[in-house]
Amino acid sequence: MEQSISVVEEVETKPEDLSGSLTPKKIVLELDKYIVGQNKAKKAVAIALRNRWRRQQLSDDLRDEVAPKNILMIGPTGVGKTEIARRLAKLSNSPFIKVEASKYTEVGYVGRDVESMVRDLVELSKGMVQEEQKLEVAQQARAAAKEKLLDLLLPPPPGFSINKENSGLDSLGQQHYQKTREKFEAYLKEGRFDDREVEIEIQDKQASHIDVMGTGMDDMNANIKDMLSNIMPKKTKRRKMKAPEAFKILVQEEAEKLLDQEKVVQCALERAQNNGIIFIDEVDKICGRQSTQGPDVSREGVQRDLLPIVEGASVNTRYGIIKTDHILFISAGAFHSAKPSDLIPEFQGRFPIRVELDSLTEQDFERILTEPDNALVKQYAELMKTEGLELSFSESAIKEIASMSAIVNERTENIGARRLQTIMEKLLEDISYEAPEMENQSIVLTAEDVRKKLSDIIEDEDLSRYIL
Structure with missing residues (x-):
C-alpha cells in the first residue's frame, strides 16, 4: 500500500517527444537494438520518420503540400517487416495499427470496409492521448x-x-x-x-x-x-x-x-492525422489473379478502395472527420506467388519507396539469439530465473540452434526468425517442465545437449514438418 498511496506527492510526466532529436542515424541505431540486419528497410523508415519532423518545421502553406512517401516492404515472413514498423511507432510515440489486407472486401460486399482501419487508428490515438492526459491530472x-x-x-x-x-x-x-x-x-x-x-x-x-x-x-x-x-x-x-x-x-x-474529453478527442484526431502509421500486411494477397474473366472483386476491388485513403481522403469517424493525407502507410508482403508489378498501377504509384528485405542466414540467427535487447536467450534465462534456476547457453549451443533453424527453414517452410522460437520451445521443453523442482541449480546447455534433444527430429523431414 505504501507504494500506491505514498506517491501522491510525486509528479508524473507524460512521454517525452523525441521526434526532433531523432536523426535518421539515431533511429537506425535504436532499431538495431531489436532487429538484426535489414539496413535498407531501417534506413527507409528512418528517413520517412525524419521527414515528418521536417514537415512540421515548414510554413503552413507548404506543410499541407508535403505528403509522406509511403513504403512497400518486400520480403519473406519472419524477417522483421512488422517489427521494424512497430518499433518505429513506439520510438516516435505515434499511433500505430497493423491490419491484414486480405481481411477487407470491396464496398458492397460482406466484410470490413477499408475505412475501418482509419477509424481503428483514431480509437487507438484517443486511448494514447487519454493515458497521457491522465498522467497530467x-x-x-x-x-x-x-x-x-x-x-x-x-x-x-x-x-x-x-x-x-x-x-x-x-x-x-x-x-x-x-x-x-x-x-x-x-x-x-x-x-x-x-x-x-x-x-x-x-x-x-x-x-x-x-x-x-x-x-x-x-x-x-x-x-x-x-x-x-x-x-x-x-x-x-x-x-x-x-x-x-x-x-x-x-x-x-x-x-x-x-479529463477534458473535448480536448482529448481534438488531440487524438490531430495526432492520428499527422503522426499515425498504418501497416498493411499481406498486400500480396490482394494482387489480382491473371484471368480473362475480368477484374477480381475480392482483390483488385480492395486495391481500388484503398487508393483514395492512401492518397488522401476525409474519413468520417465517431469523433469527427479525419484526413488521411499525412498518415504514413507501410505495406508489406512476401510476394511468393505474385510480384509487386501485379498490383494495379495506381496502387503501385501510392508506394514510391520500395525496400526488399533479405532472407535470414545462419549467421543472422546467431546474432538474433544473442544481440538484441530482447534476445530469445535472455528471455528464456530470465523466465527460468523466476523459478530460481540459472540457465545459460554455451557459444557452441547458440551456433547449433542457429544451424538447425536454418536447416529446417530450408527443408520445410521458411518462416524466418519465428523458427527460432519453435526450436527453443522444443529444446527447453523438459527443463521448463522440471524447473520448479530445480531451484538453486545451474544449467549450461552445450551443442551436444542441443543435438541430443533435436537431431532425431531434424533428420526426419516428415517429423520436423509437424513438430518444428
Whole structure:
C-alpha cells in the first residue's frame, strides 16, 4: 500500500517527444537494438520518420503540400517487416495499427470496409492521448482518491464538513474526527491498511453484446451504442476489495472525471492525422489473379478502395472527420506467388519507396539469439530465473540452434526468425517442465545437449514438418 498511496506527492510526466532529436542515424541505431540486419528497410523508415519532423518545421502553406512517401516492404515472413514498423511507432510515440489486407472486401460486399482501419487508428490515438492526459491530472486524482478512501475507512459522522462554519458538529467533535482522520492518513502511507477490506461502488463497464447494425457498420454501430448508453442509466455494482486495489480504481475514476474529453478527442484526431502509421500486411494477397474473366472483386476491388485513403481522403469517424493525407502507410508482403508489378498501377504509384528485405542466414540467427535487447536467450534465462534456476547457453549451443533453424527453414517452410522460437520451445521443453523442482541449480546447455534433444527430429523431414 505504501507504494500506491505514498506517491501522491510525486509528479508524473507524460512521454517525452523525441521526434526532433531523432536523426535518421539515431533511429537506425535504436532499431538495431531489436532487429538484426535489414539496413535498407531501417534506413527507409528512418528517413520517412525524419521527414515528418521536417514537415512540421515548414510554413503552413507548404506543410499541407508535403505528403509522406509511403513504403512497400518486400520480403519473406519472419524477417522483421512488422517489427521494424512497430518499433518505429513506439520510438516516435505515434499511433500505430497493423491490419491484414486480405481481411477487407470491396464496398458492397460482406466484410470490413477499408475505412475501418482509419477509424481503428483514431480509437487507438484517443486511448494514447487519454493515458497521457491522465498522467497530467494524476496528482489531483490521487489526492481525491485518497480522500475518498479515507471516507471509506473512517466514514464522516452526520453533519461533518471540512469547512468548520458549515459543519453540524460542535468544535470538539470536529477536532476529534479531524485528528483521527489525520492518524488514518498516516497509517495509509505506512501501509497499515493493506489488508483492510473496503466496499466501493464501481461502474459496470461490461461491453454490450447487442450488435445493432451487423458486420461492416462498425462506426454506426458504435454511435448507436453511445446514444443508448447515454439514454439508459449507468449500471453500478458494489464490490469488496483490499484497500490498495480500491485506491487504484478510485484513482482511475477521479482521473476520468478530471479529463477534458473535448480536448482529448481534438488531440487524438490531430495526432492520428499527422503522426499515425498504418501497416498493411499481406498486400500480396490482394494482387489480382491473371484471368480473362475480368477484374477480381475480392482483390483488385480492395486495391481500388484503398487508393483514395492512401492518397488522401476525409474519413468520417465517431469523433469527427479525419484526413488521411499525412498518415504514413507501410505495406508489406512476401510476394511468393505474385510480384509487386501485379498490383494495379495506381496502387503501385501510392508506394514510391520500395525496400526488399533479405532472407535470414545462419549467421543472422546467431546474432538474433544473442544481440538484441530482447534476445530469445535472455528471455528464456530470465523466465527460468523466476523459478530460481540459472540457465545459460554455451557459444557452441547458440551456433547449433542457429544451424538447425536454418536447416529446417530450408527443408520445410521458411518462416524466418519465428523458427527460432519453435526450436527453443522444443529444446527447453523438459527443463521448463522440471524447473520448479530445480531451484538453486545451474544449467549450461552445450551443442551436444542441443543435438541430443533435436537431431532425431531434424533428420526426419516428415517429423520436423509437424513438430518444428
